[in-house]
Amino acid sequence: MLGVLLGWVARNWDVAWLGTTLTKVGEIFVQLLKLAVAPLVFFAITISITNLRNVSNAARLATRTLLWFMATSLIAVALGLVIGLLTSPGSGTGLSAKDAAKPETSGSWLDFLTGIIPTDIITPFTELQVLQIVFMAVVVGIAALKLGAKAEPILKLGESVLALLQKALWWIIRLAPIGTIGLIGTAIKDYGWNLIGSYATFTADIYIGCAIVLFGVYPLLLGTVAKVNPLQFFKGAWPAIQLAFVSRSSVGTMPLTQKVTERLGVPKEYASFAVPFGSTTKMDGCASIYPAIAAIFVGEFFHVDMGIKEYLLIVFVSVIGSAATAGLTGATVMLTLTLSTLGLPLEGVGLLLAIDPILDMMRTATNVAGQVVIPVLVSAKEKILDREAFANARSFSLDGWNSEDAEDAAPAQAPAGEPAAARTPATVG
Template sequence: MSETQAEPSRPTRFRLRFDPKLFALAVLASLVLGALLGWVADSTGAGWLITTLDTIGSTFTKLLTFTVLPLIFTAIVLGITSLRSVGGGRTAARLGGKTAMWFAITSLVAVLIGIGVANLLRPGQGLNISPDQQRVDEVSDMAGGSWLDLVQGLVPEHLVGAFADGETLQVVFVSLLVGAAAYSLGEKAQPFVEFNRAVFEIIQRVLGWIIRLAPLGTLGLIGNAVASYGNEFFVPLLKLTGATYIGCALVLFAVYPLLLWFVARVSPAKFFGKAWTVLQFAFVSRSSGASLPLSRQTAVNLGVDRSYASFAVPLATTTKMDGCAAVYPAVGSIFIANLFGFHMGPVQYLTIVAVAVFGAIATAGVTGWFTMLTLTVGALDFPPAMIATGIAIAYAVDPIMDMMRTMTNVAGQITVPTVVARTEGMLDDEVLHTPSAPPLLNGPEETASDESAGSRERGPALSGV
């Protein structure tokens, strides 16, 4: 018998690899091709082509629709129960509390900027598309209603009815109630929490499969929209992209520098000089998770205590997303409302603010642009079909918007730890003012960081698949 024994051969596994860059290009190509097909259908009066495009787009929308309410419920329940694991000891509790406070403050400013820019540019206005005009009219009537009307509409007659009738606001209320109860029960509720975690992962996996059809869905939706509304359809998408970039730019190049200068006493020029490499990487990669090693090292290069940076930056990676969880949900919600002719009032704007400020913290670990936008429009009580259609249309230009959103996210994930470190006396000015080489991936302990946090900005398209 030979000294070396051949290992038994394993069956070859053929697996289709997912390339994010090719996927983004496919979505953009579908946008162009869909617009061309829509123009051809409109110009030639080809009814069969219009019907085909409408069928493709509506089927993609329906696939997204059935995932909306389960996603809202499980994300909120998991987010609330995950708060139990934050902290440990008085110092950690104080640091965690102060970090969360600055997360909330900057999120408040970011969402107000998003609301202001969106109301200035008014993306989506003028088309008045609706999958269910009667339901949209009912929701529109709530905009001018009282707080009493809002409260009365929160409580469902029975649990199943809230899901069966598509009452998203009631589902949000039930989710908060169930999440709080599970949090208070602690270990007793762990089986239920794990069940929700499994359901959430299943939904994310299903969404990943559905979103892989986004190029086809985009072709159908955009093609049908162009055939129905002509070239006017591109103006709302252009405004949506412009509002997202302007809102994120104001946060990135105005809010953060002011915070660094007046609170952390850090020169914005010094900050961007040391952070520009990671910000460029975030813009290109479109992933806070992939940027985490660079972000953490950049915070250390800015003088943040290494132990605190190792806690705060990873926490921020899954929680602190001003681009995805504040600016964009505000802009996206107003875009969807305008797209379907829904007129929002003060109650709706306050709801957007509340979700942005508290939602990211309440959904720590599952936050992403898709989850936060879904939670926001869900809290506004938009019908699921309206939510899915609006998100599907916005997805056509999402790769372009996601670059700026992610760059803003990463800048905030470094800014807040720097500010907190200064207020806690944990910022080393000598390190801050020492020139340092661009941060690199320095070893396996950094390159293996929190893979689950990766690609959250991009939503379900890349997570869990």
């Protein structure tokens, strides 16, 4: 609310210094989050793969996780298509062709497939090519598993570096209230309410679609598949969802996402695999709902008719190409990948960039919620979910919490792969 108020003052009273301050505060907060992204992704995924050696039925856990990633993406993109077709978001916007412009960067299937493999080991870290970093981390993790004891010194070093990165990132996360003021204030200052009016249907579609997945699909899966109380899930997962909404970065939220996942009773060894992979590939908001509705918006705006073939292509791109979003703010690469696959004008991206930061908040919150839901579902199906810990999970305030507190207060976990049969099961809905 303070961010909204200050942004409104800066915009309507033309207070230049206040607008500049809000912008810089928001930019610094996001830059601090991004500072740790490259090494965090590399070490988190490398260590997560090696941790699977401590998990019973690791291959089955990994397979089920990826299948659930794809299944929920399929549900999300289907909802996006239905909402877009029912509401026609590209009609009557009041926008003109001069508002359209090609983006500076775009994605294609050739770029996506060939861009996974880096040309050297330095560039991905300096240019923040997250997909290439993920590729290298997977290769190193698998190689370490094959080496066995010989790789232990490197793994110990990696675990120490990862702990240092997470500790530093927790300090940044505790700045979230200040960052929120800057980011929300900047959004109001730059865009006001008039711009939202031009994109009213499109904005409502994205928020409604994400809300249906976040508060409808996920609770339904939790209640029917995992047989746990959805309200208790949101109570435990809310700090991560909240930070994701503000920061607009799944990767930046990763340490907090993993912490709340563990506190919800998911074994640490499995959570340390599922969450890092989810933070870079599990994007129901950015890679499923958004490109589906955006493609319909661009098609309607440029009067391009689409049929069943095009809608099936949208589904295919969303389910298979979600890794292109790479867990960073914005979904431009995924959108251009979708538009180029459908043969729609890439200039349509320029229409949507103006409103993107406001949309990205809800998209990223949905992404992160899904990154917690899937480990809970898989753990429940594999009977390794600590239901007592789930029932006792509670929310917490970011400004009064740090990684050491989380370790001390985290409930005892059952060994990975071993059901918590000895405990008294909690009553769940």
